Amino acid sequence: MLLMSNSKPNDLNQSSASARIGLVLFVIYVLLYAGLIGIVLFRPELLSTRPFGGVNLAIAYGMGLIGAAFLLAIVYMIACRIVEGSPASRQAASPGVVGKKQHRD
Amino acid sequence: MLYETSPLAIAIFSVFVLSVIGLSFFLGRKGQSAQGYYAAHGEIHWFVNGIAFAGDYLSAASFLGICGMIAFYGYDGFLYSIGFLAGWVVALFVIAEPIKRLGKFTFADALDSQFNSPGIKLAVATSTLVISIFYLIPQMVGAGDLISPLLGLPHTAGVVLVGVVVTLIVVTAGMVSTTWVQFIKGSLLVFFCGVLTVMILNRGLIVNAGGDAAVELKPQVKTVCPDGTRLIDGEPQSKTHDLRPVGTIKSLPARYAGQASTGPLGPLAYLAAIEDSTIVTWSSKKHTDAQGVHTTYSPVERSGKDLLKPGGYFKGLTTGTLSDKLDFASLMLALFCGTASLPHILIRYYTVKDQAAARKSTVVGIAVIGAFYVLTLYLGLGAMVSGALDPTSSNMAAPLLAKTFSTTLFAIISAIAFTTVLGTVSGLIMAGSGAVAHDLVENYFQIPLSDHEKVRCGKIAAVGLGIVAMVLGVAFRNFNVSFLVGWAFNIAASANLPALVMLLFWPRTTKQGITAAVSVGMFSSLTWILLSADTFEKVYGWSREASIVPFSQPGLVTIPLGFLVLIVVSFLSPRPTQRTG
Numbered sequence: 001m002l003l004m005s006n007s008k009p010n011d012l013n014q015s016s017a018s019a020r021i022g023l024v025l026f027v028i029y030v031l032l033y034a035g036l037i038g039i040v041l042f043r044p045e046l047l048s049t050r051p052f053g054g055v056n057l058a059i060a061y062g063m064g065l066i067g068a069a070f071l072l073a074i075v076y077m078i079a080c081r082i083v084e085g086s087p088a089s090r091q092a093a094s095p096g097v098v099g100k101k102q103h104r105d
Numbered sequence: 106m107l108y109e110t111s112p113l114a115i116a117i118f119s120v121f122v123l124s125v126i127g128l129s130f131f132l133g134r135k136g137q138s139a140q141g142y143y144a145a146h147g148e149i150h151w152f153v154n155g156i157a158f159a160g161d162y163l164s165a166a167s168f169l170g171i172c173g174m175i176a177f178y179g180y181d182g183f184l185y186s187i188g189f190l191a192g193w194v195v196a197l198f199v200i201a202e203p204i205k206r207l208g209k210f211t212f213a214d215a216l217d218s219q220f221n222s223p224g225i226k227l228a229v230a231t232s233t234l235v236i237s238i239f240y241l242i243p244q245m246v247g248a249g250d251l252i253s254p255l256l257g258l259p260h261t262a263g264v265v266l267v268g269v270v271v272t273l274i275v276v277t278a279g280m281v282s283t284t285w286v287q288f289i290k291g292s293l294l295v296f297f298c299g300v301l302t303v304m305i306l307n308r309g310l311i312v313n314a315g316g317d318a319a320v321e322l323k324p325q326v327k328t329v330c331p332d333g334t335r336l337i338d339g340e341p342q343s344k345t346h347d348l349r350p351v352g353t354i355k356s357l358p359a360r361y362a363g364q365a366s367t368g369p370l371g372p373l374a375y376l377a378a379i380e381d382s383t384i385v386t387w388s389s390k391k392h393t394d395a396q397g398v399h400t401t402y403s404p405v406e407r408s409g410k411d412l413l414k415p416g417g418y419f420k421g422l423t424t425g426t427l428s429d430k431l432d433f434a435s436l437m438l439a440l441f442c443g444t445a446s447l448p449h450i451l452i453r454y455y456t457v458k459d460q461a462a463a464r465k466s467t468v469v470g471i472a473v474i475g476a477f478y479v480l481t482l483y484l485g486l487g488a489m490v491s492g493a494l495d496p497t498s499s500n501m502a503a504p505l506l507a508k509t510f511s512t513t514l515f516a517i518i519s520a521i522a523f524t525t526v527l528g529t530v531s532g533l534i535m536a537g538s539g540a541v542a543h544d545l546v547e548n549y550f551q552i553p554l555s556d557h558e559k560v561r562c563g564k565i566a567a568v569g570l571g572i573v574a575m576v577l578g579v580a581f582r583n584f585n586v587s588f589l590v591g592w593a594f595n596i597a598a599s600a601n602l603p604a605l606v607m608l609l610f611w612p613r614t615t616k617q618g619i620t621a622a623v624s625v626g627m628f629s630s631l632t633w634i635l636l637s638a639d640t641f642e643k644v645y646g647w648s649r650e651a652s653i654v655p656f657s658q659p660g661l662v663t664i665p666l667g668f669l670v671l672i673v674v675s676f677l678s679p680r681p682t683q684r685t686g
Contacts, residue, residue: 023198026194026195033194033441036187037434037437041430041433044414048410054374054376055373055377058414059180059183059376062184062186063479065187066186066187069190069475070472070475073468073471073472076197076464076468077464
């Protein structure tokens with residue numbers, strides 16, 4: 001059974017490059033998210049401090065996480081567009097990509 | 106509290122519902138293929154799909170539940186906002202493109218794309234159904250809770266109304282109408298919440314909004330007698346003798362000394378002003394005696410400083426036992442991992458053209474959903490100090506807040522809250538109908554179906570699920586709905602995420618590994634929940650201490666368990682044949 005796919009053969013190179021960028025950005029976000037949870041669990045008194053003189057850290061960090069998600073998303077989109085536009089990615093991908101045989105049980 | 110049924114609300118409401126049904130019939134008039142029914146022909150524009158993500162995802166739990174939780178308990182509701190949104194990061198960076206690449210109509214298609222295994226089809230179809238049903242229950246119960254006060258109809262009528270309308274939407278044009286309903290609802294929801302936020306900021310903080318201080322600060326008692334009658338402070342409840350609305354500012358920050366209100370404030374100034382104010386919140390205590398069940402609502406003065414930090418709802422964070430901390434970490438993990446594992450979100454990826462569109466639509470989704478969650482903080486805090494909260498119902502916080510500005514806005518927000526349920530429920534029924542008709546009937550039981558029959562099967566499944574949803578919505582009417590949403594997230598994350606991630610990133614994954622991971626993830630999280638202290642207390646009515654699991658949210662244990670099972674079983678089974686990466 002052929003793989004149900006919308007991608008062409010040379011999408012594979014692009015996909016792995018985008019996937020790698022995605023993973024890096026993902027790990028960054030995981031660290032930021034874990035950071036907030038860590039502070040909540042282990043140093044909660046920090047959350048009432050007011051680093052910018054206005055709102056407290058709890059709110060600033062929370063809003064920051066929401067903003068960071070969007071920011072990282074934009075960075076990702078731009079990075080993928082660059083990767084997909086580059087000449088290297090348009091070379092033919094490794095053979096044997098299309099038409100995998102699959103065994104029935 | 107008793108509510109005035111607002112004719113305006115009913116009117117706006119009916120307009121929304123009839124337009125949405127009309128739109129569905131119009132969209133469904135073109136003859137349908139399976140590709141059209143399940144995946145909207147793959148023709149949905151990425152921008153539309155992005156907004157539809159928001160309309161699909163932002164359910165009553167997000168809108169009413171989080172605002173209500175913030176209004177009553179402070180910061181902790183915002184932690185749900187943060188967790189829910191963070192899950193979209195997982196969706197974008199880990200899931201979006203591969204899912205699009207691998208699948209055709211359903212999540213089972215994606216997981217099974219390389220193996221063609223009946224085991225996988227069965228396990229994943231089952232997990233899709235289980236998760237969808239768990240997610241459906243709180244939506245239906247929430248719909249009933251909304252409709253009763255607003256339209257003056259009994260709870261059951263609300264549930265039936267939602268069930269019938271959604272079934273009509275899904276049966277007429279499947280994913281096409283579902284997408285547009287979600288698009289419309291997403292746009293309206295975010296737009297009007299934006300309007301409401303601007304009005305909140307413009308109003309600023311007012312001391313003792315809506316009330317007379319001397320009267321306001323006395324405790325109130327609601328009694329439910331054995332025969333069902335309700336008393337307020339000893340007298341029968343009626344429109345003229347009812348619970349007083351609550352939630353006000355006792356004193357403003359020092360810099361506003363002598364003023365009764367702050368006047369319009371900017372977004373950051375508003376938060377800073379709340380931080381420095383003293384606010385009257387309300388606690389509730391139940392006790393039962395021969396006269397009935399008495400709930401006493403008492404005012405509690407809290408400083409804004411205490412309200413704007415964690416611990417108001419997650420009390421365990423401040424008392425500090427290890428098991429409470431693990432429970433919290435487990436919940437945040439489940440929220441993070443759960444979004445990208447929800448079947449009704451994943452199927453939205455099949456409605457766009459290609460992977461680039463999948464990516465762009467996720468970015469739009471993140472922008473809209475993120476903006477909405479920022480707004481929830483203002484809505485919740487605005488409600489907290491509005492002087493209009495119903496101490497018995499946190500779900501009504503947002504609509505009641507709107508009412509303090511204008512009845513029209515109240516009517517609009519209530520109607521939108523209802524369509525919020527419509528959008529999510531139609532997504533869930535689509536996911537469930539795909540699991541039944543496409544994954545089970547067509548692929549697992551291998552019953553050959555023509556394209557036309559596939560659509561018919563999907564529609565019949567949708568009707569069946571609509572009926573199941575209505576029955577469950579009535580059966581679970583007294584349940585705490587955010588509890589059930591948490592269940593759904595835990596099960597989704599435990600059953601689906603390990604299989605999906607390992608399939609994408611670990612070539613040694615075998616079909617037995619996937620089947621085992623999905624099954625074990627689903628059963629272990631379900632069993633854990635059924636044995637948890639929360640369930641013992643709220644579902645069976647037993648003592649919390651009798652529970653044998655250390656904390657209530659299973660994610661911290663069952664998500665890694667899913668990964669472990671997949672790895673072990675994959676190593677124990679034959680190497681998979683050559684696959685694409």
